[in-house]
Every structure is written in C-alpha cells, then in structure tokens.
Amino acid sequence: MRSKPRFPAFVASWLCGFVALCAVAQPPAVPPEHVALTGGHIIPVVGAPIEKGTVLIERGKIVAVGPEVEIPYDARVVNVSGKFVFPGMIDVHTWRGLDIPNEPRPVTPHLDAADALDPSQLFFEDCLRLGVTAVHVIPGNNAVLGGLGRVVRPIGLTVAEMTIAEGEFLKIAVTPRAGFDRMVQMATLRETFLELDDYLAKLAEKRYEDKLKEEDKKIDIGPAEARKRGRELIRAEDVDDQHRNVLRLCGGQVRVAGEAGPTLFKPLGAFVYCGNAMDVGLAVQIAKENAFFDRTVLVLGGECHKAVAELKQVARPVVLPGELVYRETNPLTGEVRETFVPKKIFDAGLLFALVPGPDDSYAERMLTYQAAQCVRYGVPRDEALKAITLNPARILRLDKRLGSIEPGKDADLVIFSGDPLDFSSVVEQVFIDGILAYERAKDVRLQRLLSPGTSDSTPKPE
Amino acid sequence: MTSMRFVITAVLGLVLLTFSAAIAVEKGDTEVIVIKARRIHTLNGAPIDGGTVVIRNGRIEAVGRDLAVPEGARVIARPDGVVTPGLIDACCTIDPEIPEEATGWPFEGGQPSLWRWLGEYAAHDHSDPDHVCTPECGGRPVSSADMPLASATLPTFTWTEQSSEVTPHRLVIDSVNLFSNDFARLLKGGVTTVYVSADSSEVIGGRGTILKTGGPLSERVVRRADAVKASLGGDPSDRGLRNFLPPYYGPPPSILTRRPTTRMGVEWVFRKAFYDAQRVQDGREIYGADMPPRQAIPVLLQVLAGEVPLRIQARLQLDIFTALRLTAEFNLKFTLEEATEAYRCLPQLKQAGVPVIFGPLYMTPKGFRSLTDEVSRPRLNSPKQLADAGIEFALTAQELRDEEGLVRQAMLAVQSGLTPEQALRAVTATPAALLGLSDQAGVVAPGAAADLVVWSSEPLDATSRPLVVLINGRVVLEEGN
Numbered sequence: 004m005r006s007k008p009r010f011p012a013f014v015a016s017w018l019c020g021f022v023a024l025c026a027v028a029q030p031p032a033v034p035p036e037h038v039a040l041t042g043g044h045i046i047p048v049v050g051a052p053i054e055k056g057t058v059l060i061e062r063g064k065i066v067a068v069g070p071e072v073e074i075p076y077d078a079r080v081v082n083v084s085g086k087f088v089f090p091g092m093i094d095v096h097t098w099r100g101l102d103i104p105n106e107p108r109p110v111t112p113h114l115d116a117a118d119a120l121d122p123s124q125l126f127f128e129d130c131l132r133l134g135v136t137a138v139h140v141i142p143g144n145n146a147v148l149g150g151l152g153r154v155v156r157p158i159g160l161t162v163a164e165m166t167i168a169e170g171e172f173l174k175i176a177v178t179p180r181a182g183f184d185r186m187v188q189m190a191t192l193r194e195t196f197l198e199l200d201d202y203l204a205k206l207a208e209k210r211y212e213d214k215l216k217e218e219d220k221k222i223d224i225g226p227a228e229a230r231k232r233g234r235e236l237i238r239a240e241d242v243d244d245q246h247r248n249v250l251r252l253c254g255g256q257v258r259v260a261g262e263a264g265p266t267l268f269k270p271l272g273a274f275v276y277c278g279n280a281m282d283v284g285l286a287v288q289i290a291k292e293n294a295f296f297d298r299t300v301l302v303l304g305g306e307c308h309k310a311v312a313e314l315k316q317v318a319r320p321v322v323l324p325g326e327l328v329y330r331e332t333n334p335l336t337g338e339v340r341e342t343f344v345p346k347k348i349f350d351a352g353l354l355f356a357l358v359p360g361p362d363d364s365y366a367e368r369m370l371t372y373q374a375a376q377c378v379r380y381g382v383p384r385d386e387a388l389k390a391i392t393l394n395p396a397r398i399l400r401l402d403k404r405l406g407s408i409e410p411g412k413d414a415d416l417v418i419f420s421g422d423p424l425d426f427s428s429v430v431e432q433v434f435i436d437g438i439l440a441y442e443r444a445k446d447v448r449l450q451r452l453l454s455p456g457t458s459d460s461t462p463k464p465e
Numbered sequence: 466m467t468s469m470r471f472v473i474t475a476v477l478g479l480v481l482l483t484f485s486a487a488i489a490v491e492k493g494d495t496e497v498i499v500i501k502a503r504r505i506h507t508l509n510g511a512p513i514d515g516g517t518v519v520i521r522n523g524r525i526e527a528v529g530r531d532l533a534v535p536e537g538a539r540v541i542a543r544p545d546g547v548v549t550p551g552l553i554d555a556c557c558t559i560d561p562e563i564p565e566e567a568t569g570w571p572f573e574g575g576q577p578s579l580w581r582w583l584g585e586y587a588a589h590d591h592s593d594p595d596h597v598c599t600p601e602c603g604g605r606p607v608s609s610a611d612m613p614l615a616s617a618t619l620p621t622f623t624w625t626e627q628s629s630e631v632t633p634h635r636l637v638i639d640s641v642n643l644f645s646n647d648f649a650r651l652l653k654g655g656v657t658t659v660y661v662s663a664d665s666s667e668v669i670g671g672r673g674t675i676l677k678t679g680g681p682l683s684e685r686v687v688r689r690a691d692a693v694k695a696s697l698g699g700d701p702s703d704r705g706l707r708n709f710l711p712p713y714y715g716p717p718p719s720i721l722t723r724r725p726t727t728r729m730g731v732e733w734v735f736r737k738a739f740y741d742a743q744r745v746q747d748g749r750e751i752y753g754a755d756m757p758p759r760q761a762i763p764v765l766l767q768v769l770a771g772e773v774p775l776r777i778q779a780r781l782q783l784d785i786f787t788a789l790r791l792t793a794e795f796n797l798k799f800t801l802e803e804a805t806e807a808y809r810c811l812p813q814l815k816q817a818g819v820p821v822i823f824g825p826l827y828m829t830p831k832g833f834r835s836l837t838d839e840v841s842r843p844r845l846n847s848p849k850q851l852a853d854a855g856i857e858f859a860l861t862a863q864e865l866r867d868e869e870g871l872v873r874q875a876m877l878a879v880q881s882g883l884t885p886e887q888a889l890r891a892v893t894a895t896p897a898a899l900l901g902l903s904d905q906a907g908v909v910a911p912g913a914a915a916d917l918v919v920w921s922s923e924p925l926d927a928t929s930r931p932l933v934v935l936i937n938g939r940v941v942l943e944e945g946n
Contacts, residue, residue, distance in 0.1 A: 328867070332646075339646050360868070363829040365877055366927070367868050375927035376868070426927040427880045452845045453881060455808065 035079040037061055038437050039072070040416065042084030046423065047408035048385075048392050058088060060414040063436035068408050086431065089423050090407050091136025091415030092370045095356040095395035096274060096302055096322045099126045100155070104143025109180065110195050112173055112248040114150030116140045120162045130157035131441040132449060133359075133369050134417035134430040137167055137405055139395075142174045144276040144302070145181055147191045149174030151248060152274065154399055156415075158440045168401060172300065173252055173271055177286045178278030189285060196293050199249045200258070206241060207233035207259045227260070234264040242267065254294050272298030272400075274322070280309035287317050300398050305329035308347045320354040320398045323390075325361055327376055343380040345390070356395040357387075366426065375424040384424070497521050497538040498938060502546040502919055507909040508894040518548060520915040523938035528909050541940075543919050543932055549889060550907050551657025551916030551936065554871050555896035556776075556802050556822045556861040559647050559661050561832070630701065630724065631738045633693040633768070634760035635671035637663050643676070643685055647866070651678045652942050654870040655924070655931040657916040658906055660691065660896075662802065665700035665778050668725065668734040669693060669757075672764070673776070675900055677916075679934070679941035691900070692774035692800070693764060697791075698784035699839050701731050725755075732787060739795050742766050769795060776822075778802040780839040782809040789817050800899060803863075805840060808847045811854040820899055823847060824861040825869065826877045832864060848891065849882035859896035860888070876925045885925050914938075 038060040045053040047068060057072040058065060067073075074080060098104035101119045120140060130138055141152025151170035159165035179188040208226055211233030215222055222229065237257050242250060250257070251271040257264030273295050275286040283301065290296040301307075301314070302322045308329060314321065329342045348355045357374060360367025367373065370391040377387040396406025404413045414437035421428035433441035443449065498520040505516040507528060517532040518525060534540060641661055651659060657678055663670035673694060675687040702725050725731045734755050741751040742765035751757075757765060767773040777788040777799050785804065792799050801807065801821045807814060814821065826847070830840040844850065851858040860878060862871040875888040883891075897907025906914055915938035922929040934942040 337646060339649065363827070363831040364868055365826065365828040366873060368828070372868075372927055378928040379921070379930050424928060426876050426925075429880070452843070454844070455850060 035077070037075045037078035038414070038434070039074045039078040039080045040083050040088060040418070040434075041074070041080055042082055043086050043088040043418065045088045045408060046090075046388065048090055048388055049407040049409055055084075056088075058408060058414075058416065060434075060437040063414055063438070065408060065410055065412050065414050067410055081432075083418050083432075087419040087422055087428070088408065089134070089417045089419055090392045091405070091417055091433065091435065092134050092391045093137045093139070093356075093395035093399070093405060094130065094135050094358060094370070095139050095398055096358055097138060097140060098143040100124055100138060100140040101142070105145045105149065105180075106142070109147040109191050111142075111146065111150050112148045112195075112246075112252070113244040114142065115153070115170060116142055116151060117153040117162050117166070117170070120153065120155065120165070122159055122161060122165055127157035128448070129368075131433050132430060132443075132446060133371075134419070134423075134433060135359075135370065136415040136417070136433060136435050136440075137396075137399075137401075139172075139399055141170075141172060141274055144174075144176050144178065144278070146174060146176050147180065147188060148195055148249070149176065151271075154401065156435050156440075158435055167404070168399070171272055171400060172274045172298075173248055174276070175273045175286075175289075176276040176278075177282040177289070178276055178304070185281075185285070189289070192289055193292075195249060196253070199246055199253065202246050203237070203250070203257055203264075204230050204259050206237055207231075207257075207264075209233070210236035210241065230259050231262065234259040234262060237264060237267070239267040252293070252295050270295070270298060272300065274300050274302050276302045276304075277307055277310075278304035279306045283307055283310040283313050283317075287313070287319075303344075303348075305342075305344055306331075308342050308344045311347050311351050314348070314353060315351040318353065320356070320394070321348060322356050322358060322398070323348060325358050325367065325373075327357075327360070327373065343376075345377045345382055345387075346380050349377075349382045349386060354394055354397060355390055356398055357390045371423045371428075372426060375426065378424060388423070496938070497526075497535050498915070498935070498940075499532075499534050499538045499540045500548060500917065500919060500933075500935075501540065501542040501544070502548045503544060505548040505909055506550075506889060506924070508550055508890060509908040509910040516548070518909060518915075518917065520917075520935070520938045523915055525909060525911055525913050525915050525917075527911055541919070541933055541943075546919040546921065546932055547923055547929075548909065549655070549918050549920065549924050550893045550897075550909050550913075551918055551934065552655050552871050552892045553658040553660075553859075553896040553900070553902075553907055554651070554656050554861050554863075554892075555660045555859045555899055556662045556824070556863060557651070557656075557659035558664070558864040559641050559659070560645050561664075561864040629758050629761070630667050630734045630755060631669045631757035631761050631765075632667055632671055633669050633764040633773075634758070635663070636674065636690050637661050637671050638674040638676075638686065638689050641674065641676065643682060648678045650866045651870070652934055653931065654866065654872055655918040655920070655934060656871050657918070657934065657936050658687065658897075658900075658902070660900055662776065662778075663694040665694075665696035666704045667696065668701045668731050669695045669738055669761075669765075672773070675902075677936050680936040680939050684937055687902075688900075692776045693768050694776045694778065694802070695735060695788075695799075696778045697731055697735070697787050698728065698779055698781055699837050700778070701734075702726050702728060703837065728784070728787070732791065735791055736794070738765055739769060742769065768797065771798065775799040776802050780805040780837075782806045784839075785810045786813065789813060789819070793817075802861075805843055805847075807856075807858075808844045808850045811850060811856065814856050815854050820857040820859075821851060822859045822861050822896070822899065823851060824874055825863050825865050826874055827865075827869070845877070846881035848878040848888070852883055852887050857895060857899070858891060859899055860891040861896075872924060876927060879925055885923070888925060 040058045042055055045056040045058060045068060053070055056070045059067040059072050101116060106114060136156060137154055138157055139152055139154045142149035152172050153170045154167040155165035156167055179185050207230040211229040212222060214236055234257060248271060251268045252273060255268035255270045256266040277283050277286050286301060290299045300320050300322060303324060305324050305326060306329060323345055327344055329344050331340045357370060359370055360373060362368060374387040374391050378384050393402060393406035396402040405415060414434055416434040417430055418432040419428045420431050429443060431443045432439060500518040505513040507513060513530060516530055519527040519532055659678060660673055660675050662673045672690040673692055674689055675691055677685050677687060725734050737755060738757045741756050742762050744751050745762045746766055764773060768775050775797055779785045779788045779801060780803055801819050804821045804823050807821050807823060826845060834840050848860060860874045862869060862874045871892055875892045878888045879885050893907040897903055904913060906916055915935055917935045918931050919933040920929045921932050932944045933940060
C-alpha cells in the first residue's frame with residue numbers, strides 16, 4: 004500500500020507538460036543523406052566554371068559536380084538557379100575567436116588555441132555571414148613562440164564540434180614583440196631550441212639511469228656515454244608539455260649530441276610572422292637551423308614586398324597582410340608611395356593566401372572584396388579566387404578536404420546572389436558539410452541593419 | 466646707377482616674360498583632348514556606348530557617338546574604360562585633426578607617461594578650493610569630486626577654437642593645406658571636387674569652401690566661402706564638457722568662455738545667435754557670456770536673409786527634428802549633413818524639402834565617430850531609404866579614403882539596394898546641384914568643366930580603378946597603358 008494514495012493533479016499536469024516538451028524538443032535534425040544543389044553557376048576554382056550545373060552531396064561530401072548529374076530519388080533538391088555556387092572561403096590566419104591574442108609570456112609552445120576558443124563569439128557568426136567556412140585560429144603575433152593553432156568551422160556548440168583538424172602549426176614571431184628588440188627576440192628564439200637540446204640530453208641521461216635502477220645496477224660510465232645509451236630509451240610520454248611541441252616543430256625526432264634517436268611525434272609546421280622585410284631572412288635562417296623550413300609558412304607584413312627576391316628564392320607559401328596596399332611616406336618630401344603587395348607576390352610566383360582586412364572597414368572584412376582588389380590591380384581572376392579558397396587549404400595541408408568544388412571534398416559551399424567578386428552580390432546561403440548553416444533571410448542581426456525606420460510612430464515637429 | 470636700374474628692370478621683365486610664357490604653356494589653353502571609351506555615363510541622359518568626349522579650353526565641347534576628332538587633338542583612347550564626371554564629395558574633411566583619444570597623443574615627443582600624469586594629479590591640492598592650478602598640476606582645475614583618478618590620468622583635452630561657440634566669420638579655406646597628401650588620395654579615388662566643411666565642435670562654426678583636388682594652384686579654389694555650418698547634438702556639447710586646454714596652452718574655462726554642455730545649451734546658443742543678430746540689426750544692445758562675436762553678426766544676418774547657405778550636422782532623430790524646428794523658427798533653408806538616423810525622419814525631411822548629404826556608411830565606427838554615442842543605430846540601407854522616400858541626397862565619405870572613400874561609399878550603397886545609376890548620381894550630379902554647380906560639374910555635357918574620370922570598368926565595381934583623371938581639361942592622373 005502506498006502512503007500517498009492520491010495522485011496529485013498538479014503532478015499529473017506537470018508530467019503531461021514534460022511529455023509534451025519532450026515531443027517539441029526534437030533531437031538534432033539528421034541531415035539528409037543526399038543533397039543536390041541544382042541550376043547554379045558553379046565556380047569550382049579548379050577547372051572551368053559550369054554555367055548551369057549540379058553539385059551532388061552525399062553524407063557531407065561532394066560526390067559529383069557537372070552540368071549533367073543524376074540526382075538520386077531520395078535527394079533533397081535545393082534549386083539555386085541564377086545564383087553562384089562557390090567553395091567556402093578560408094581565413095588562414097587569425098587570432099579572432101580567442102579572448103586575447105597572446106599570453107604575456109614570450110615562449111608558450113605548450114599552449115593550444117583550442118583551449119581559449121569561444122564558439123559563441125560574434126566573430127564566427129560574421130564568418131558565416133561573409134561566406135567563410137573554415138578558420139585557422141592561431142595565437143597572435145605579439146610573442147616569440149606562440150602556441151598551437153586549430154582549424155575550425157564557424158559553427159558548433161563546442162570546440163570539438165567545430166574542429167576540422169588538430170593544429171598542425173605553431174606561431175613564431177621574428178618581428179619583436181612590443182617593448183623588445185630583434186636581438187632579444189632572436190636570442191629568445193634560439194635559446195628555446197638550444198634549451199630543447201639540453202633538455203633531451205638530460206632526459207636521455209635520466210632514462211639510462213632509470214634503466215640501470217630497474218636492473219639494480221650502478222652507473223659506471225660518464226654522462227656523455229649515458230646520454231648516448233639513453234637516447235634510444237626516450238619514450239613519447241617522457242617528453243613534457245613545454246618541450247613536446249618544440250620537438251615536434253623540429254621534426255619530432257629525438258636528437259642528442261647531434262645523433263638521431265627515435266621519432267616520437269608527428270612533425271609540426273610553423274606560421275612565422277615577419278612584419279618587416281628584414282625579418283624574412285631571419286625567419287628563413289631560424290627555420291633552416293631547426294629543420295622546420297619545409298613546413299614553414301611566412302606571415303607577411305606590408306613592408307615585406309621589399310624582400311620579394313628573397314621570398315622568391317626560398318619559395319615558401321605566404322600569408323599576405325590584411326591591408327593590401329603598403330604606404331610609405333618619404334620623410335623629406337612628404338610624398339607617399341603606394342605598393343599593391345599581392346601583385347608583387349603573385350608576379351614572384353609564390354603560393355599566397357589573402358586574409359580579411361581591418362575589422363572597421365566595411366568592405367575589406369570580406370575575403371571576396373580582398374580578391375576583387377587583387378583583380379583591380381592586375382592579378383588574374385582565377386588566381387585571386389584561389390587565394391581565398393584553394394591556396395589557404397594548401398597552406399593548411401587540408402587541400403584534400405577543402406578549398407574547391409571537386410568530388411571527394413567536404414561540401415562547404417557558399418551560395419552567392421551573383422558573381423562573388425561583384426560587390427553587390429551577397430551571401431544567401433552557406434552549406435557546411437552539406438548542412439545548411441546560414442541563410443540570409445533568417446539573419447536577424449543583418450535584417451536589423453537593413454530594416455526601415457520608425458518615423459511614422461514618432462511625433463512630428465511643429 | 467640708371468644703367469644698373471635699367472639692367473635690373475630688363476632682367477626682371479625677361480624673367481616675367483619667361484614665367485608668363487611658361488604659365489601659358491602649362492595652362493594649355495588651346496590644347497584639345499579627345500577621350501574615347503567603351504561607355505560614358507553622362508548623368509545628363511542615358512549612358513553613351515562607344516562614345517567620345519571632346520574637350521577644348523578646359524571645358525567639354527561635345528559628347529556623343531562618332532564625333533570627328535579635331536586636328537591636332539590629343540586622343541586618350543581606353544577601349545575598355547568607362548567615363549564618368551569627376552566625383553564630388555559635398556562634405557569632405559581634409560587632414561582631420563582626429564582627437565587624441567582615437568589616435569594617441571598629438572604632441573611631438575610621444576605621450577607623457579602615465580606616471581607623470583599621476584604625479585601631476587597628486588601635486589594638486591584637491592582639498593583646497595582656492596588652490597590655484599599651475600601647469601605643473603596639469604594646467605586644469607581638477608576637483609577630486611568630479612574627476613576620478615582614472616580619468617585624471619588620461620586627460621581629454623580639446624583643440625577646439627576657444628574664443629566662441631559662434632564663429633561663422635571664420636573661413637575653412639584659411640586652414641586647408643592645398644599641398645596636403647590628402648588631395649592626392651582623393652584624386653586616386655576619382656574625386657575631383659570637394660566641399661570642405663567646418664568641423665562639428667562649435668554650435669555655429671566656420672564657412673566651408675569648394676576646392677578642386679588637383680591642377681595648378683591658381684585654379685584650385687572654386688569658391689572661397691560657402692555655407693555656414695551649424696552642429697546639433699552631442700558633438701558641440703561633448704567638446705564643451707571637455708573644455709580643457711592642454712598644459713601651457715591657455716587659461717582654464719570660466720564664465721567668459723562658457724560652453725554648452727547639453728543639447729538644451731546647444732539649442733540655446735543657436736537660437737540666441739540669430740536673435741542677437743536681429744537685435745543688432747534693430748540697433749539694440751546684446752549681452753551675455755554666449756553672445757556672438759561682433760564679426761559674426763553680418764554673416765548671421767546674411768544667413769537669415771538667405772544670402773549665405775546654411776548646413777546643419779545632426780545625426781540622431783531628435784537632433785534632426787531640432788534642426789527642423791529651429792530653422793522653421795527663423796524661416797531658414799538648410800542642408801542636412803551626416804544624418805545617420807535620417808531613415809527615421811523620412812516623411813518630415815520630405816515635407817520640409819531638406820536635402821541630405823548622407824554618410825559615411827560603416828559597419829564599425831572609427832576615428833571621430835568612435836568617440837560619440839550617436840552611432841549606435843545606423844542602417845546600411847539608409848541611401849536606399851532616402852531614395853525611395855524621394856529625398857534629394859548626396860553621399861559623402863567625409864574623412865574616409867581609399868577602400869572607404871567616396872566611390873566605395875557608392876559601391877556600399879549599391880550593395881544595400883540603391884541602383885548603380887542612383888548611387889552614381891549621388892556622388893556626381895546631386896552634390897553638384899547642392900553646391901550650386903549644376904551644369905558646371907557632376908555631368909558630362911557641353912559647357913561643363915572637363916572634370917572627368919576614366920575607370921578601368923564600371924566605376925562602382927569592386928574591381929574598378931581610375932585610369933585617367935582630368936580636372937579643368939588637364940590630365941592630373943594617368944596610368945600607363
């Protein structure tokens with residue numbers, strides 16, 4: 004017998020309410036297996052544009068692109084006739100999305116941008132609005148050795164959901180951080196690598212000692228010999244956080260006293276910030292000395308166009324500054340000389356990527372406008388379009404997944420109302436992994452900026 | 466002695482002759498230029514495809530298809546080019562003195578350290594009401610009650626004209642540096658004529674000027690003194706609140722240098738200026754700390770008589786309504802400047818027949834605008850709404866240049882709904898009309914000044930740039946083929 008025989012009416016009503024709520028709050032909608040975007044003008048970036056074509060998406064991947072594509076019976080067909088289908092653009096280098104760009108300490112290779120990523124930042128919403136579907140968030144330039152970056156989609160509730168790929172690049176700055184000079188900057192940087200050698204040597208020695216201890220033996224050799232014998236004994240878990248990423252930067256292979264040991268980790272690349280022309284040489288030097296030259300991306304400041312011969316010689320990919328025109332005032336005459344940086348870099352035949360311009364410039368925030376500026380000053384249209392899609396994908400080593408509309412790639416697509424380089428075209432829809440992630444018609448904040456006034460409801464002046 | 470004098474006169478005469486000859490050659494009065502392009506936006510009828518413009522003596526002689534090329538003419542042929550009239554910014558700022566809060570310290574030698582300011586704050590005896598403020602304690606009376614430590618360490622000074630709030634006798638032309646690099650940047654953006662407006666720190670400020678952005682100095686000034694500028698809303702009262710001169714630069718504010726610190730005060734100063742002008746006209750005395758200076762009275766009377774145009778800068782809806790109310794009181798005609806919230810006053814502006822010089826458009830305010838709270842409700846499609854309401858409007862970039870300059874403002878307006886024709890008109894023919902230059906500028910028509918821009922493609926395309934710019938029939942910018 005129950006102590007409370009009467010079932011209270013309010014409990015019943017609550018229960019009913021709860022059941023009803025459960026019915027309303029559906030689990031996240033399962034994306035349709037097949038999505039077909041039909042009738043659009045496709046700009047695949049690789050290959051010629053397709054006037055009226057179809058992009059077929061299967062489980063988030065592009066499976067077919069062309070004028071004649073057989074659409075499966077179960078496909079959700081989205082008619083995009085009269086619109087332009089463009090690959091999702093990639094912001095290849097930004098600290099936005101983090102709360103602050105840099106830790107006050109100069110050497111922080113153990114930090115990971117993913118830990119400070121805030122999925123709720125308006126920045127990501129803006130990315131969607133402007134057609135950016137992948138963002139490489141990496142610590143800022145005010146550092147010596149910054150930390151690990153991460154490539155994310157601008158949508159998702161958690162960092163794990165947003166992540167496209169684990170960070171493969173560390174941030175290094177050759178341009179001195181605020182309040183320091185280049186000598187200190189370079190000395191700190193070199194010291195970081197020397198300290199790694201020292202650390203590994205000691206670690207090898209310790210590992211050998213540990214091994215002897217396990218075998219209940221006493222050490223009977225000098226430190227040099229102990230290091231030599233301990234080199235092969237170093238395991239991945241022995242390397243601490245601070246040194247792991249520096250070791251990965253140097254290739255992931257243990258080196259003690261110039262001798263190679265076991266390869267413990269996957270190598271990391273570096274985004275090396277060169278704010279001035281003189282930094283390019285230093286960046287190349289430090290990269291070559293420490294065996295990460297082949298995985299180096301140079302992040303350029305405006306003045307670096309002066310080092311275009313050096314850049315051409317080293318032929319590493321470059322990330323261009325947000326302000327594409329470099330202005331220099333002659334201190335004697337006051338005359339201003341303007342250089343359009345991307346044209347010089349393009350003429351040198353380098354692999355380059357564009358980034359959005361200053362935030363407070365309405366137009367330059369858009370990657371499409373940055374590309375349009377390149378076309379204005381003589382970069383061929385196809386190359387300008389690549390600089391905001393495929394080139395950044397290549398730089399991030401994600402060109403198997405991102406950067407163009409080709410079978411096998413992620414279905415990250417932007418539907419423009421017209422030609423992407425025409426400024427009056429707007430982003431109407433964004434698909435990420437084949438799922439509709441943004442729709443202009445439902446963009447509340449944008450609607451507000453475009454809404455009419457309320458003059459009728461206000462008093463009229465006498 | 467006489468021979469010496471003769472020699473000097475002769476040499477001088479020769480020098481003068483050479484100079485005048487050089488000037489005649491430079492002016493190129495007789496040069497005939499012919500421009501051939503893919504399309505000509507005349508702003509005076511439909512665009513002409515495959516058209517030709519003939520320029521003689523600095524003016525446009527003929528526009529049309531299949532015109533004969535006069536003998537000896539210099540032909541500028543840009544087969545892909547598009548010709549428009551030179552753009553006109555009807556509310557430009559040249560070399561703006563951006564307040565130091567926005568850019569940093571305005572003095573040479575860098576900003577004094579925070580510690581210096583802290584020290585100066587400490588040097589002031591805050592408990593003593595009779596303490597005389599010295600340059601050593603910041604040159605300004607800091608009272609511990611109204612100035613918390615934080616703001617005392619970061620002083621907010623003004624460089625505003627301190628003599629009066631009513632200075633319509635000042636001329637903007639006197640402070641424009643015609644050699645400024647700013648003009649070259651404007652030229653690169655295809656802007657050939659600018660109206661330089663006074664800044665918004667006074668309730669009734671100086672008179673603006675109309676200038677060409679290039680060409681020989683003698684022809685740069687189109688009109689020395691144009692409209693009187695009045696400002697309503699936060700700008701003049703904000704500057705009144707920060708009525709401090711930097712150390713060593715002047716006395717602290719007193720009853721003799723009073724400033725309005727509220728909208729009510731601003732409105733009062735505006736109204737009092739015109740009433741005082743009328744009193745002087747009637748032969749009566751004027752008095753009070755904020756009476757207009759003597760030199761201002763004749764200009765104010767000219768404004769009242771409609772002989773000098775009036776411009777009012779107002780951003781918010783309530784300030785625009787104040788402008789309409791005040792001008793109705795004195796039966797004044799005016800042009801509205803900036804007008805961020807004009808979209809909230811459309812019927813009223815339409816009814817009053819007030820033309821608007823709107824702009825700039827921005828997503829994030831910067832420079833001056835980052836310092837005011839009057840920019841929290843902008844609309845990207847304001848130009849479109851003004852056009853739909855049938856209000857005469859021009860677009861301006863004010864102090865913005867390059868990628869936010871005038872032609873880009875028109876491009877942004879097109880993105881949010883304006884047609885390219887409307888947008889082009891808002892930066893050429895309409896501002897010309899508002900400046901009283903119709904038929905002289907802003908159109909490609911026979912008789913108009915030959916201020917022309919040849920663009921690499923349609924002017925409002927993001928991929929377009931000026932290839933050739935002419936002012937008064939002179940090539941002032943030309944890019945190699």
